[in-house]
Amino acid sequence: xxxxxxxxxxxxxxxxxxxxxxxxxxxxxxxxxxxxxxxxxxxxxxxxxxxxxxxxxxxxxxxxxxxxxxxxxxxxxxxxxxxxxxxxxxxxxxxxxxxxxxxxxxxxxxxxxx
Amino acid sequence: xxxxxxxxxxxxxxxxxxxxxxxxxxxxxxxxxxxxxxxxxxxxxxxxxxxxxxxxxxxxxxxxxxxxxxxxxxxxxxxxxxxxxxxxxxxxxxxxxxxxxxxxxxxxxxxxxx
Numbered sequence: 305x306x307x308x309x310x311x312x313x314x315x316x317x318x319x320x321x322x323x324x325x326x327x328x329x330x331x332x333x334x335x336x337x338x339x340x341x342x343x344x345x346x347x348x349x350x351x352x353x354x355x356x357x358x359x360x361x362x363x364x365x366x367x368x369x370x371x372x373x374x375x376x377x378x379x380x381x382x383x384x385x386x387x388x389x390x391x392x393x394x395x396x397x398x399x400x401x402x403x404x405x406x407x408x409x410x411x412x413x414x415x416x417x418x
Numbered sequence: 419x420x421x422x423x424x425x426x427x428x429x430x431x432x433x434x435x436x437x438x439x440x441x442x443x444x445x446x447x448x449x450x451x452x453x454x455x456x457x458x459x460x461x462x463x464x465x466x467x468x469x470x471x472x473x474x475x476x477x478x479x480x481x482x483x484x485x486x487x488x489x490x491x492x493x494x495x496x497x498x499x500x501x502x503x504x505x506x507x508x509x510x511x512x513x514x515x516x517x518x519x520x521x522x523x524x525x526x527x528x529x530x531x532x
Contacts, residue, residue, distance in 0.1 A: 308461070337519065346505060346522030347462065360519055394461055396520075404450060407520060409461035 306331070308397050308410035316416045317385050325380045325413045329397030335359075336378040337407060338370055339394040347394055353378055354401050382415075390417045421445070422506045427527040430500075436493040438526050440506030443487045449510050451482060452520070453491050455502040462505065465491065496530045503527050 309328045317323050329336050335354040339347035352360035353372035367383045376397075382389055392414050396407035423441045430436040442451065450469050454462040466473055466480045468489070473480045479492040493500055505525040 310461075339520075346524055347520070349519035349521070352519060362519065392459065396462075406452075406464055406467065408464055409454075411461045412459075414459070 308395055308408055310393075310395050310410040310413050312413060313411070314414045314416075316418065318418050319385055319387060321385050323382050323385060323415060325393050325395075325415070327378045327380070327395030327397075327410060329376050329378070329395075330408055333397040333399050333408075334376055335398045335401055335405070336372055336376065337396045337398070338378070338380045339396065340364070341392040341394060341412070343391075350380070352401075359401060385417045387417050390415060421508045421521065422523055424504070424506055424523060424526045426524070427529070429529050429531060430493075430496045432498060432530055432532050433495055436496040436500065436528060436530065438491040438493075438504050438506075438528065439488065440491070441488045442506070442508045445486050445508050446510065449508045451480065451489050452507040452509055453478070453480065454505045454507065456505065456525070457502045465504075498530050498532065501528060501530045
């Protein structure tokens with residue numbers, strides 16, 4: 305079975321640009337979460353979506369937005385990129401919303417902002 | 419803030435058991451202990467989780483103390499491929515509020531040596 309997939313694998317942007325990252329969850333999973341991981345730190349929660357609705361938001365500025373599509377795939381958008389947005393962006397999928405539902409992670413998208 | 423504390427780094431000889439400790443002294447009755455690992459620059463990999471009983475799967479064993487204030491992840495026969503950062507996370511099993519996100523600390527960097 306396919307796991308969580310993310311695209312692109314790597315991305316290089318310049319300050320002020322916009323970026324869209326994509327995630328496809330494990331088949332049957334209805335929830336997608338996004339995390340940002342800066343080098344040397346643990347992942348930080350950005351968003352969680354379930355059934356196309358935002359169900360959780362971390363402490364990130366409004367430049368960060370996301371959405372979930374009817375097929376449960378998701379996009380993370382970041383506007384007006386800053387150097388500090390350089391990070392590994394991780395997508396995780398789970399069957400549902402319960403804290404007991406195990407989250408499975410994709411390989412991540414490495415974003416470099418120059 | 420993360421609700422767990424882990425040693426920053428550990429070493430283990432190949433073929434020996436790796437025992438990774440985690441303190442979660444403020445754990446609540448409905449919170450599970452989750453373990454993930456992250457091999458350099460890859461997405462986190464789910465290992466195991468438990469509530470109060472010891473758990474075992476094909477990857478590892480999880481030993482939770484009777485008072486649930488600490489736990490140990492055991493890799494019975496560590497290999498070089500087990501070299502990774504190991505994260506211990508506590509997470510409520512219910513469906514409410516902030517329980518939906520994983521809160522990560524800095525984890526333990528495990529080096530398996532030949």
